[in-house]
Amino acid sequence: xxxxxxxxxYMPIENGQLRQAYQHQLASIVVxxxxxxxxxxxxxxxNGINLMIxxxxxxxxITGNAAIDFKTNRLVxxxxxxxxxxxxxxxxELRQIGQEGYLIKTVRQNRVPQILIAANxxxxxxxxxxxxxxxxxxxxxLQALNIQQWPRxxxxxxxHWDNLNGTVERGYAGYSLWNWxxxxxxxxxxxxxxARANASIGIxxxxxxxxxxxxxxxxxxxxxxxxxxxxxxxxxGIKVYLTAKFSAPKELGHLKxxxxxxxxxxxxxxxxxxxxxxxxxxFGGFLVKASxxxxxxxGDYGRTxxxxxxxxxxxxxxxxxxxxxxxxxxxxxxGADRAKQGYxxxxxxxxxxDENVLLQAKYGPIDFQPREAFNPLFGAMPHTHMxxxxxxxxxxxxxxxxxxxxxxxxxEYLRKDTYQKGPGTTIAKVLEERVNPGTDDNxxxxxxxxxxxxxxxxxxxxxxxxxxxxxxxxRFAWNPMASxxxxxxxxxxxxxxxxxxxxxxxxxxxxxxxxxxxxxxTPLGLSHLMxxxxxxxxxxxxxxxxxxxxxxxxxxxxxxxxxxxDAVSQYAPALASKYSNxxxxxxxxxxxxxxxxxxxxxATGETMWNSLVHYYYQGxxxxxxxxxxxxxxxxxxxxxxxxxxxxxxxxxxxxxKWWRNGCVLYFQQYSKRPLPKDCKEPGKAYWNYPTFKPDLxxxxxxxxx
Ligand code: BDP
Numbered sequence: 001x002x003x004x005x006x007x008x009x010y011m012p013i014e015n016g017q018l019r020q021a022y023q024h025q026l027a028s029i030v031v032x033x034x035x036x037x038x039x040x041x042x043x044x045x046x047n048g049i050n051l052m053i054x055x056x057x058x059x060x061x062i063t064g065n066a067a068i069d070f071k072t073n074r075l076v077x078x079x080x081x082x083x084x085x086x087x088x089x090x091x092x093e094l095r096q097i098g099q100e101g102y103l104i105k106t107v108r109q110n111r112v113p114q115i116l117i118a119a120n121x122x123x124x125x126x127x128x129x130x131x132x133x134x135x136x137x138x139x140x141x142l143q144a145l146n147i148q149q150w151p152r153x154x155x156x157x158x159x160h161w162d163n164l165n166g167t168v169e170r171g172y173a174g175y176s177l178w179n180w181x182x183x184x185x186x187x188x189x190x191x192x193x194x195a196r197a198n199a200s201i202g203i204x205x206x207x208x209x210x211x212x213x214x215x216x217x218x219x220x221x222x223x224x225x226x227x228x229x230x231x232x233x234x235x236x237g238i239k240v241y242l243t244a245k246f247s248a249p250k251e252l253g254h255l256k257x258x259x260x261x262x263x264x265x266x267x268x269x270x271x272x273x274x275x276x277x278x279x280x281x282x283f284g285g286f287l288v289k290a291s292x293x294x295x296x297x298x299g300d301y302g303r304t305x306x307x308x309x310x311x312x313x314x315x316x317x318x319x320x321x322x323x324x325x326x327x328x329x330x331x332x333x334x335g336a337d338r339a340k341q342g343y344x345x346x347x348x349x350x351x352x353x354d355e356n357v358l359l360q361a362k363y364g365p366i367d368f369q370p371r372e373a374f375n376p377l378f379g380a381m382p383h384t385h386m387x388x389x390x391x392x393x394x395x396x397x398x399x400x401x402x403x404x405x406x407x408x409x410x411x412e413y414l415r416k417d418t419y420q421k422g423p424g425t426t427i428a429k430v431l432e433e434r435v436n437p438g439t440d441d442n443x444x445x446x447x448x449x450x451x452x453x454x455x456x457x458x459x460x461x462x463x464x465x466x467x468x469x470x471x472x473x474x475r476f477a478w479n480p481m482a483s484x485x486x487x488x489x490x491x492x493x494x495x496x497x498x499x500x501x502x503x504x505x506x507x508x509x510x511x512x513x514x515x516x517x518x519x520x521x522t523p524l525g526l527s528h529l530m531x532x533x534x535x536x537x538x539x540x541x542x543x544x545x546x547x548x549x550x551x552x553x554x555x556x557x558x559x560x561x562x563x564x565x566d567a568v569s570q571y572a573p574a575l576a577s578k579y580s581n582x583x584x585x586x587x588x589x590x591x592x593x594x595x596x597x598x599x600x601x602x603a604t605g606e607t608m609w610n611s612l613v614h615y616y617y618q619g620x621x622x623x624x625x626x627x628x629x630x631x632x633x634x635x636x637x638x639x640x641x642x643x644x645x646x647x648x649x650x651x652x653x654x655x656x657k658w659w660r661n662g663c664v665l666y667f668q669q670y671s672k673r674p675l676p677k678d679c680k681e682p683g684k685a686y687w688n689y690p691t692f693k694p695d696l697x698x699x700x701x702x703x704x705x
Contacts, residue, residue, distance in 0.1 A: 001638035001640045001641055002458045002459060002640065003458065003459030003460070003464050003467065003641060004193075004458055004459060004460070006197050006460065006467055006471075006495065007137075007197075007200070007467065007471055007490075007491055007494035007495045008048075008133075008196065008197060008200060008494070009137075009494065009495065010047070010048045010051035010052050010133070010137065011051070011052065011137075011497075012051065012052060012053075012054065013052050013053055013136070013139065015139065018139060018141075019052075019053050019054075021141070021142070021143075022049075022052070022053045022136060022142065023053050023055055024074075025074055025075070025113070025115060025142050025143075026049050026053070026057050026074055026075055026115075026142075027055075027057055027058065027074050028057050028058040028059070028060070028073055028074050028075070029042065029045060029046075029057045029058070029059045029060075029073070029074070029075045029076075029077065030059075030060050030061065030062060030068060030073040030075070030076050030077070031059070031060075031061045031062070031076075031077045031078070032061070032062050032063075032068070032076075032077070032078040032079060032082060032085075033061070033062075033063055033064075033079070034061055034063075035122050035235075036234070036235035037122035037123055037125070037126050037235045037236070037237065038077065038122050038125060038126075039235070040126055040196075040199075040235045040236060041077060041122075041125050041126040041128075041129040042059060042077075042129075044126075044129055044130065044133065044196065045057070045075075045129050045132070045133065046059065048133040048136070048137075049133075049136075052136055052137070053136075057074075057075070060073070067084065068084065068085075073114060074114060074115065075114070075115045075117070075132075076114055076115070076116045076117070077117045077118075077125050077128075077129065078116070078117075078118055078125075079118065079119060079120065079121070079122075079125070080094060080103075080118050080119065080120050081120075085116070085118050086118075088105060088107050088116060088118070089103055089105070089118065093148055096148060096150055097119065097120065097124065097148060097149070097150040098120070098150050098151075099120060099121050099123075099124070100121065100123055100124055100127065100150065100151050100202070100204070100237070101119065101120075101124055101127075101148070101149055101150025101151065102117060102118065102119040102124040102125065102127050102128030102131070102147075102149055102150075103116075103117075103118045103119070103128070103147065103148055103149075104116070104117050104118075104128055104131060104132060104145050104146075104147040104149075105118070105145055105146050105147070106142070106143065106144050106145045106146070113143070115132070115142060115145060117129060117131075117132060123199075123204075123237035126199055126235075126236070126237065127149070127199065127202055127237075128149070130199065130200040130201075131147065131149060133200075134200075134490065134494065137493060137494045138489075138490055138493045138494065138498065139493070139498050149478075151202055151477070151478045151479070152428075152431075152432050152446075152478070152479050152480055152481075153387075153431060153432065153446045153447055153448050153477055153478075153480065154445060154446045154447055155204070155205055155322075155324075155358070155387065155445070155446065155447030155448070155449070156202055156203050156204050156205065156447070156448060156474065156477035156478065157203070157204070157205035157206065157207060157241070157324075157447065157448070157449040157450070157477075158198070158203055158205070158206045158207070158392075158449070158450055158451075158452040158454075158473075159207045159211065159287065159389070159449050159450065159451045159452060160176070160177075160178075160206060160207060160208055160209065160210075160452045160454070161209075161210045161211060161212075161393075161451060161452075162176035162177070162178060162208065162209055162210055163176065163209070163210050163214065164180055164209065164214050164216055164217060164222070166179075166180075168455055169210050169212060170391075170393050170395040170451070170535075171393060171452075171453070171454075171455050172393065172394065172399040172400035172401075172453070172455070172462045173400055173453060173454060173455030173456070173457040173459075173460060173461050173462035173466065174455035174456035174457040174462075175455055175456045176455065176456070177190060177191070177194060177454060177455065177456060178208060178229065180222070180225055183225035183226075183228050183229065184224050184225050184227065184228030185228075187228060187229075187232045190456075191229060191232050191233070192232060194454070195232065195233045195235075195236035195238055196236065197460075197470075198236065198238055198474065199236040199237055199238070200474075201471060201473075201474025201475055201477075201478065202474055202475075202477065202478040203238065203473075203474045203477065204237050204238055204239065205238060205239045205240075205241055205284050206233065206238055206239075206240055206241065206452075207240075207241040207242065207243060207287045207324075207449070208226060208229065208240055208241070208242060209242060209243050210243060211243050211287060211289040211326065212289065212293075212295065213242075213243035213244065213245040213289070213295075214245070215245045215247070215248045215251045215252050217242050217243070218242065218244065218245075218248055218252060218272060218276075219252065220275070220279075223275065223276055223279045223280065224279055226240060226242065226279070226280060227279040227280045230280045230282060230283065234282060239282055239283070239284035240280065240283065240284060241283070241284040241285055241286065241287055241324070242276075242283075242286060242287070243286065243287045243288065243289065244286040244287070244288050244312065245295070245296065246258055246288065246290045246291075246295065246296040246297045246298070246300075246308065247296035248268075248269075248272070249264075249265045249268040249269065252272075253268045253272075255268060257301065258296060258300070258301070259298075259301040259303065260298050260301070260303050260307045260308045260310075260311035260312075261301075261303060261307060261311070265311070266311055266314075266315075269311065269312055269315040270314075270315045272315070273315040273316055273319065273321065277319045277321075283319070283321060284321065284322065285316050285321035285322035285323055285324070285356075286312055286316070286321070286322075286323050286324070287323075287324045287326070287360070287449075288308070288309070288312065288323060288324070288325050288326065289326050289328065290305070290308055290325070290326075291305070291308075291329060292326065292328050292329045292330075293328075304349060304352070305325060305329075305345070305346065305349060306349045306352035306353050308325070309323050309325040309353055309354070309357045310352075310353065310354045310357065313353075313354040313356045313357045314354065316356060317354075317356050321356070322356045322357070322358065322445060323356065323357045323358070324357075324358050324359075324360045324387065324447070324449065325353070325357055325358070325359055325360065326359075326360045326361075326389070327342045327345075327346050327359050327360065327361040327362075327375075327377055328342065328361075328362055328367070328389075329341060329342055329345050329346075330342070337558070337560065337564075337565035337567055338365075338366055338547075339364075339365040339366055339372075339373070339560065339565070339567050340365070340565060340566075340567045340570060341365075342361065342365055342375065342377060343365065343375075343376050343377050343380065343570045346359065346377060346381065347377070347380055347381065347570075349384075350380070350381045350382065350383050350384050351383030351384065352384075353384050353385070355385075355445070356445065357384075357385065358385040358386065358387045358445050358447055359377070359381065359384055359385065359386050359387065360387045360388075360389045360447075360449055361375050361377045361378065361386060361387070361388065361389060362375060362389045362390075362391075363375060363388060363389070363390060363409075363413040364413075365377075365567075366527060366528065366548075367396075367528070368390075368391040368395055368396055368451075369396055369522065369527040369528060370396055370397060370514070370517055370518045370521050370522050370527070371518050371522065371525065371527070371588060371589070371592075372527055372592065373525075373579070373589055373592050373593070374413055374416045374418070374427065376418075376567075376570035376571050378416075378418050378420075378427045378430050378431075379418030379419075379420030379421070379425055379427070379430045379572065380418075380420060380570070382420070382421075385433070385444065385445045385446065385447075386430060386431065387431065387446070387447035387448055387449060388413075388414075388427070388431055388447075388448045388449070389448075389449050389450075389451070390406070390409075390410055390413075390448070390449070390450045390451070390473060391450070391451040392406065392450040392451055392452055392453045392469045392470055392473050393451050393452060393453035394406075394453065394463075394466070394469075395451075395535050396521075396530060396535060397514075397517055397521075398517065398536070398652065398655060399462070399536060400453070400457075400461065400462025400463040400466055401462075401463065401648060401651050401652060401655065402463075402517060402648075402652045402655070403463065403465045403509075403510075403513050403626065403645070403648065403649060403652060404465075404469075404513050404514050404516075404517045405465065405468055405469065405472070405484070405488060405510035405511065405513045405514060406468075406469040406472060406473075406514060407468065407469070407472035407475075407476070407484035407487050407488055407510070407511075408484045408511055408513075408514040408515070409514050410472060410473065410476045410484065411476070411482075411483065411484040413427055414426065414427050414428040414431075414476060414480040414481070415427070415428060415481070418430060418571075418572060418575075419571075419572035419573075419574040419575055420572050423574075425572075427480075428480035428481050431446055431447075431448060431480055432446055432480065433446050448476070448477045448480070450470075450473040450477070452470070453466050453469060453470060454470065463645075463648060464495075464641050464644060464645055465510070465645070467491075467495065468488065468491045468492075468495070468510065471487070471491045472484065472487045472488070472491070475487045475490075484511060485507070485511060488507045488510045488511060489503060489507050492506055492507055492510075496637045496641075497636060497637055499636055501636060502633055502636040502637060505629055505632070505633070506629070506630075506633065509626050509629050509630070512622070513626065516619055516622040516623060516626065516656075517619070518588070518619075519615050519616065519618050519619030519622065520616060520619025520620055520622075520623070520656040520659045520660050521538075521619070521659050523588075523612065523615035523616065523619070524557075524587065524588065524589075524590055524591045524611065524612060524615060525557070525588060525589040525590050525591040525592030525593065526548070526549055526556075526557075526591050526592075527548050527592065528544070528545055528548035528549075529545050529548070529549060529663060530545075532544045532545070537655065537658055537659070537662075538658060538659045538662035538663050538666075539662075540662070540663055540666045540667070541666050549591070549667075550595055551666075551667055551670040551671075552670055553670055553672070554595075554597055554598070555595055555596045555597040555598050555600070555608060556591060556595070556596060556598070556608065556612070556667065556670070556671075557590065557591035557592070557593075557594050557595045557596050558591070558592065558593075558594075558595065559593075559594060559595040560579070560592065560593045560594075561579070561580045561593060561594065562580065564595070567593075568580050568593065579593045580593075582594050582596070582602075583603075587602070587603045587604070590602060590603075596608045598670075598671045598673060599673075606676075609671045609673045610676045612664075612667065613664055613675055613676055613679055614676060614679070616659070616660040616663055616664050617660060617664075617678075617679045619656055619659070619660060620653070620656045620657050620660050623649070623652055623653045623656045624653055626649055626652075627646075627649045627650065627653060630642075630645060630646060630649055631646070657682075660682065661682035661683065664679075664682060665682060
């Protein structure tokens with residue numbers, strides 16, 4: 001058992017009664033008309049049903065408007081343009097599902113129950129087929145189905161930070177999936193399995209290359225390779241996108257400038273886009289990182305982000321293409337609060353972006369930290385399409401070594417209330433654009449992106465539980481108000497076993513795991529304490545961390561109230577005043593917004609110093625508890641994955657101590673207070689105490705400290 005099959009394992013159903021019921025209900029399948037997408041659905045159904053119940057269903061297909069014989073066919077896949085199919089549903093049901101949704105219903109004709117999967121499009125039928133398979137994988141009854149599903153966001157995208165040389169920026173699961181050397185000739189099975197997995201959770205787009213882009217991906221040679229992937233993904237409803245380097249007109253076109261208002265530059269992009277669509281007719285568009293972390297951009301020519309984005313958008317528009325323009329911009333100016341910079345730069349541009357542009361903003365204003373305040377741009381740009389950027393790859397969460405279920409993080413941010421249109425203006429609503437009355441028009445662009453954690457590792461994600469984060473991202477992209485809890489349960493059942501003796505305790509473990517990592521890395525609203533550049537392990541002593549924690553002899557934390565950087569004023573007034581007052585600031589963000597004296601009592605009931613230390617110690621204890629729970633699962637799942645996770649948790653425990661010891665000892669230099677009595681003094685020998693050289697290797701002998 002190596003994890004390759006992800007959550008699409010289709011394990012045999014051992015419960016005899018259930019198996020028999022399924023055998024009866026799924027003895028035959030009829031499809032109306034055929035297409036590559038419908039064939040993909042059929043293939044998945046036949047394979048899945050056969051693996052789960054040991055019987056290949058009889059398959060027949062009907063073309064044109066031939067009537068379906070409801071007497072003998074048990075599972076029917078049909079489009080709603082057939083009146084006999086549409087007649088099975090109410091007008092509300094029919095209206096809701098749009099271009100990608102589906103309906104699954106048990107209908108009775110001549111007293112014979114039939115399962116009907118219906119949709120307006122082929123892709124809806126494929127999504128509906130995966131839903132039916134999920135019901136079986138999670139051992140649910142198929143007796144009286146009445147399911148209506150449709151995605152709340154239009155663009156549900158994986159961003160691959162893959163370089164053309166095969167490496168992956170912040171990727172911890174091997175090399176890039178895309179083998180550029182053998183493309184376009186060779187379409188690996190892995191590409192198809194990737195597309196199946198994505199379609200099973202409704203992901204409908206993939207940006208194939210790194211945001212720190214190489215112009216080479218826009219050359220004819222690479223466009224032809226990309227076209228082969230686009231063609232392979234098409235039956236699964238996945239469009240490909242590319243990152244576009246702003247200086248491409250100079251680097252590839254040999255122009256003197258990349259100024260977005262220069263006619264020669266405008267023409268260059270127009271021609272380039274025409275060439276792209278020539279090779280890739282269903283191309284999605286561009287993702288752009290511009291004037292950010294040294295990347296070229298409109299700022300180089302004194303132009304705004306809107307000037308840059310709109311120029312590219314105009315080239316894409318005739319083909320239905322879009323631009324996803326990132327808001328991740330900051331300069332390391334002395335004394336500047338990085339958390340404010342994205343908002344300061346983009347807020348004045350609200351309403352200035354063309355209709356096929358979306359701004360892609362990270363969930364927090366800094367950078368995918370274990371916990372940040374939410375990005376104040378959400379809700380503050382009512383006249384601009386905003387999309388969310390999550391990070392599925394665990395850049396700041398212990399890479400592919402730590403078990404951290406990000407479903408909890410996705411849920412936390414999507415449910416955050418921005419208060420921008422009064423209470424209840426959650427980020428989920430902002431993304432769905434249902435905030436402004438009259439703007440819930442079906443043509444508005446909405447979206448969400450996740451930086452992928454996928455690579456060539458046999459289990460795709462490095463850590464077996466990393467797969468849960470890919471899965472959860474897709475489920476939240478489909479429905480931002482989904483629940484991290486039920487997503488984890490589904491994933492566990494499909495990936496491991498339906499045994500509640502496993503699912504219940506491990507679901508609990510998963511749901512707590514993100515907070516555990518916050519506790520041993522950056523509790524109470526701290527951020528950016530990791531080792532500089534590598535982003536693995538503790539490094540609060542690095543210069544780049546000091547500007548985030550502001551520890552001194554008085555206390556710790558960054559004052560973002562009016563007496564400090566005043567970042568609070570970027571939030572809606574209700575939140576600004578909440579965050580300005582320590583008493584009303586959520587405990588888990590107090591050091592994000594306030595500089596707090598070491599001896600000050602905080603909401604934990606203890607002093608700042610003692611609380612901080614307790615959180616770090618708590619985090620380590622919690623990992624030990626996770627190890628114990630995992631050990632008690634022995635025998636409930638396959639040995640291979642059980643043993644692998646056992647090793648990973650052991651390593652996570654060592655590294656949690658590494659974080660705890662490094663951070664506690666470092667901050668103690670400022671607090672000059674003893675540890676609380678119940679916290680054993682961490683071993684210091686290894687730490688070159690008290691200078692904490694940032695290049696310390698991993699302390700393997702922490703085992704006994
Ligand atoms: C940071 C990563 C860096 C990315 C950057 C980005 O450390 O590798 O290029 O974000 O999002 O988190 O562009």
